[in-house]
Amino acid sequence: MHGSATVGWLLVALCAVAGASCVLRARGAGPGGRAQARGEAVMGFGMAAMAVPALWDAGPVPPVVPAWGFAGVFGTLLARELLMAARKQRGGARRGHAHHVVGAAAMLYMALTMAAGPSGPSGAAAPHHAGAGGIPVVTAALLGYFAGYVLWSGARLMPSAAGVATAGADRTAAGDDVRLRGDDQGPGPVAAPAGTGLVQQAGVAAGCRLTMATGMFAMLLTL
Numbered sequence: 191m192h193g194s195a196t197v198g199w200l201l202v203a204l205c206a207v208a209g210a211s212c213v214l215r216a217r218g219a220g221p222g223g224r225a226q227a228r229g230e231a232v233m234g235f236g237m238a239a240m241a242v243p244a245l246w247d248a249g250p251v252p253p254v255v256p257a258w259g260f261a262g263v264f265g266t267l268l269a270r271e272l273l274m275a276a277r278k279q280r281g282g283a284r285r286g287h288a289h290h291v292v293g294a295a296a297m298l299y300m301a302l303t304m305a306a307g308p309s310g311p312s313g314a315a316a317p318h319h320a321g322a323g324g325i326p327v328v329t330a331a332l333l334g335y336f337a338g339y340v341l342w343s344g345a346r347l348m349p350s351a352a353g354v355a356t357a358g359a360d361r362t363a364a365g366d367d368v369r370l371r372g373d374d375q376g377p378g379p380v381a382a383p384a385g386t387g388l389v390q391q392a393g394v395a396a397g398c399r400l401t402m403a404t405g406m407f408a409m410l411l412t413l
């Protein structure tokens with residue numbers, strides 16, 4: 191990409207952690223959730239690999255070579271996401287899956303942009319500190335989409351005042367119930383449902399998507 195090496199390595203770490211989280215989530219998910227988590231894991235690790243600054247520096251291997259490789263990977267991922275979206279029957283499921291389609295299309299767009307130019311005197315893609323490429327209207331539309339997604343999903347993850355008050359009332363009611371029964375040891379910790387791990391919780395999955403959307407926004411800025 192055309193950003194600094196520091197930003198690139200931060201993106202590598204961010205996306206790699208998100209991809210690893212998706213791999214762990216896929217291990218304990220059901221068939222539908224497993225396929226979704228695997229697709230998100232491929233997206234996360236692909237973003238991490240694409241953000242490696244050394245790939246876009248002038249070196250023995252022209253940057254156009256990894257760019258076309260990423261184009262093949264994300265083109266395949268986009269075809270998979272489109273096929274999965276076409277198989278969805280419920281409107282809500284299709285709307286939720288549309289985000290994955292947009293993400294795969296954005297990564298394919300960035301890979302094709304890096305493969306097509308700008309070019310140096312020898313015809314190879316220019317190093318990462320060269321001028322930005324891409325179609326300004328498309329880049330701006332994708333930036334707007336991922337900025338909006340980050341704000342929207344971030345707001346949904348923040349606990350509301352009503353939710354905090356409800357949780358406090360529930361804890362108070364639980365304590366009163368224990369005291370009425372004569373149990374002076376308190377309610378104690380609430381056990382999680384059997385078979386539910388930390389990475390399978392809905393908040394973790396939403397946080398993973400928020401992280402990758404943030405990384406996508408940053409990569410588009412450095413395109």
